[in-house]
Amino acid sequence: xxxxxxxxxxxxxxxxxxRPLSGASSRYIVVLVLLSAVALWGLVAWGYQLYRGIxxxxxxxxxxxxxxxxxxxxxxxxxxxxxxxxxxLRLTDAGWRKPVTRAAEAIxxxxxxxxxxxxxxxxxxxxxxxxxxxxPNSRLxxxxxxSPLLWDVTAISxxxxxxxxxxxxxxxxxxxxxxxxxxxxxxxxxxTLSLGWTGSDREWHALERAMKLMAGIILAVAVSVHTVVAxxxxxxxxxxxxxxxxxxxxxxxxxxxxxxxxxxxxxxxxKTMHLEKYLTPHHFNNLAKLLLLMSLLxxxxxxxxxxxxxxxxxxxxxxxxxxRVRGNFAPYFWIMVxxxxxxxxxxxxxxxxxxxxxxxxxxxxxxIGMWLERFLIIIPTLSFGRLPAAWGHYAPTWVEISISVATxxxxxVLYLVFSKxxxxxxxxxxxxxxxAEE
Amino acid sequence: MAIDSDRxxxxxxxxxxxxxxxxxxxxxxxxxxxxxxxxxxxxxxxxEGEFPDIRVKYMPVLCxxxxxxxxxxxxxxxxxxxxxxxLNVQVYNRCVGTRYCANxxxxxxxxxNWFDPVWPSPLDLQHNPDVSIRMAGVMEKCxxxxxxxxxxxxxxxxxxxxxxxxxxQPACVQSCPAEAMVFGDLNDPESKVSRLAESGRSTRxxxxxxxxxxxxxxxxxx
Numbered sequence: 001x002x003x004x005x006x007x008x009x010x011x012x013x014x015x016x017x018x019r020p021l022s023g024a025s026s027r028y029i030v031v032l033v034l035l036s037a038v039a040l041w042g043l044v045a046w047g048y049q050l051y052r053g054i055x056x057x058x059x060x061x062x063x064x065x066x067x068x069x070x071x072x073x074x075x076x077x078x079x080x081x082x083x084x085x086x087x088x089l090r091l092t093d094a095g096w097r098k099p100v101t102r103a104a105e106a107i108x109x110x111x112x113x114x115x116x117x118x119x120x121x122x123x124x125x126x127x128x129x130x131x132x133x134x135x136p137n138s139r140l141x142x143x144x145x146x147s148p149l150l151w152d153v154t155a156i157s158x159x160x161x162x163x164x165x166x167x168x169x170x171x172x173x174x175x176x177x178x179x180x181x182x183x184x185x186x187x188x189x190x191x192t193l194s195l196g197w198t199g200s201d202r203e204w205h206a207l208e209r210a211m212k213l214m215a216g217i218i219l220a221v222a223v224s225v226h227t228v229v230a231x232x233x234x235x236x237x238x239x240x241x242x243x244x245x246x247x248x249x250x251x252x253x254x255x256x257x258x259x260x261x262x263x264x265x266x267x268x269x270x271k272t273m274h275l276e277k278y279l280t281p282h283h284f285n286n287l288a289k290l291l292l293l294m295s296l297l298x299x300x301x302x303x304x305x306x307x308x309x310x311x312x313x314x315x316x317x318x319x320x321x322x323x324r325v326r327g328n329f330a331p332y333f334w335i336m337v338x339x340x341x342x343x344x345x346x347x348x349x350x351x352x353x354x355x356x357x358x359x360x361x362x363x364x365x366x367x368i369g370m371w372l373e374r375f376l377i378i379i380p381t382l383s384f385g386r387l388p389a390a391w392g393h394y395a396p397t398w399v400e401i402s403i404s405v406a407t408x409x410x411x412x413v414l415y416l417v418f419s420k421x422x423x424x425x426x427x428x429x430x431x432x433x434x435x436a437e438e
Numbered sequence: 439m440a441i442d443s444d445r446x447x448x449x450x451x452x453x454x455x456x457x458x459x460x461x462x463x464x465x466x467x468x469x470x471x472x473x474x475x476x477x478x479x480x481x482x483x484x485x486e487g488e489f490p491d492i493r494v495k496y497m498p499v500l501c502x503x504x505x506x507x508x509x510x511x512x513x514x515x516x517x518x519x520x521x522x523x524x525l526n527v528q529v530y531n532r533c534v535g536t537r538y539c540a541n542x543x544x545x546x547x548x549x550x551n552w553f554d555p556v557w558p559s560p561l562d563l564q565h566n567p568d569v570s571i572r573m574a575g576v577m578e579k580c581x582x583x584x585x586x587x588x589x590x591x592x593x594x595x596x597x598x599x600x601x602x603x604x605x606x607q608p609a610c611v612q613s614c615p616a617e618a619m620v621f622g623d624l625n626d627p628e629s630k631v632s633r634l635a636e637s638g639r640s641t642r643x644x645x646x647x648x649x650x651x652x653x654x655x656x657x658x659x660x
Contacts, residue, residue: 052553053551053553061549064540065541124536125534125573125575131532131534141516144511144513144515146511148512149512149537202513236508236542237542237544237573238542256445389483389546
């Protein structure tokens with residue numbers, strides 16, 4: 001935050017933000033070990049699935065896509081935290097973004113790594129996933145570029161590459177500073193990553209231009225990625241999937257859940273890493289307002305999607321719609337509406353109630369609600385296909401649940417390790433010198 | 439293919455014949471209840487009227503070999519495609535198991551191998567050598583008994599004669615005691631199946647989706 005740099009000397013900022021890098025409290029170790037154990041358990045479950053066949057999951061005819069694809073859409077959605085917040089704020093030169101961007105960009109990269117795994121976990125023959133890569137096989141047959149799944153592969157790998165670059169660029173001046181102060185393997189790591197950064201004017205200008213350029217590119221890629229994910233569903237002929245609203249609906253949902261994820265992560269690192277001076281109520285207030293806006297947008301899209309289906313009264317769509325709002329999926333549907341709309345609307349809409357605590361609570365419910373939304377989009381449509389003779393119900397098994405839970409642990413592990421290696425708040429942006437540069 | 443719904447008695451002989459001909463995996467009651475049973479052809483039942491004045495209509499449903507098949511464009515690895523004869527075929531070796539095709543099939547006639555198939559002894563000794571066994575992780579579905587079509591074409595070619603109408607019979611057609619099913623060449627306007635397809639009793643399943651299915655259901659217009 002701009003105010004902090006004026007009030008606090010740069011040396012103090014640097015000391016504060018570098019402190020979490022050295023040493024590890026016993027609490028940190030315990031949490032890291034616990035999360036790693038959960039993550040390992042997920043790996044065991046996946047190994048079992050690879051060994052026995054994907055039949056150990058609960059997916060069945062006609063619900064051929066289950067928890068794995070729900071998680072895929074959910075995590076790709078979470079990945080919109082970083083790009084959107086940091087790219088938009090960087091492009092509009094919003095000063096308050098500074099302590100937030102690094103934390104957000106890291107979420108993007110990790111959520112994408114996790115989300116990108118799910119289509120592979122979900123494959124019947126996961127070991128052949130590379131057959132989807134765009135190069136011809138030994139009989140010169142290329143993959144099918146008409147398939148939305150191939151668009152997915154293309155979009156997600158582009159997005160992952162882009163967001164790693166986008167996370168890395170603003171990291172360069174930080175690791176360069178760190179390399180002069182660190183010793184041992186850390187020094188080697190930071191020196192390698194700093195790419196020989198000396199801090200000359202030319203380098204600053206190049207970095208500034210590269211970051212602006214990447215912010216623009218990443219924004220376009222982010223929107224297209226979630227649109228393509230939506231098209232996996234809307235390109236089909238299945239009732240309630242074949243909908244033109246899905247592209248923007250998914251993008252809005254993704255940004256919505258991304259902001260929620262960012263708020264949750266911010267309030268955790270604020271407490272555990274003692275960043276109260278940097279992540280101030282001002283940041284939470286701004287992001288909470290953004291979350292509220294996205295909540296309203298989400299409601300608008302949900303109403304538009306369901307009202308038109310209901311009013312159109314087409315029998316096939318109505319069997320899915322009915323199951324969703326008053327059939328066996330109704331509890332999940334109304335919990336979703338409560339979590340995604342009622343909670344943020346009350347807690348964040350009433351100014352007196354808006355605080356760091358309520359913003360965190362609302363973010364947690366939004367994450368639950370958005371996971372349910374992905375579930376409600378995928379499962380009911382498949383359960384109630386066009387021919388009633390082939391209807392069927394899906395329930396996940398321990399394998400799917402283990403892998404799903406484990407991904408949250410993986411997120412935690414990656415974040416814990418990242419925050420030990422790199423300052424989670426961008427340090428150089430507090431430097432008065434670079435302030436003047438901008 | 440033409441299927442006369444008014445003749446079908448719902449005896450399931452076609453289902454059993456298909457299992458034997460195409461090496462379909464068997465499933466026990468538990469896995470069938472979990473939606474894991476594989477039947478390339480199934481007999482759907484539709485009830486008309488109120489009990490006791492009830493009338494059951496049977497409808498054998500198999501892959502409709504659509505001209506505009508929704509399953510084809512969505513496959514990222516061309517595991518399912520339209521072969522030159524117009525059949526919708528599944529290449530097991532190419533399939534990686536995204537199951538997108540099955541989701542996009544409005545007829546729900548695509549099946550997945552959740553595990554490697556097993557047959558209780560001695561059924562493992564009666565496999566059809568003309569049909570490959572599918573491994574865990576790939577999709578499968580009705581092929582219109584392509585092995586029988588290929589064999590008949592080969593024999594006709596060796597004898598230097600055209601394929602006669604009705605010479606090829608998929609297992610389901612062959613086994614139908616009510617002779618409700620007719621298989622033939624729709625490209626030949628003189629074939630029996632083409633004439634039946636032209637009849638006033640002919641309808642197609644979910645035709646309104648524009649899939650242009652190649653199975654014609656004959657039933658009394660009510």
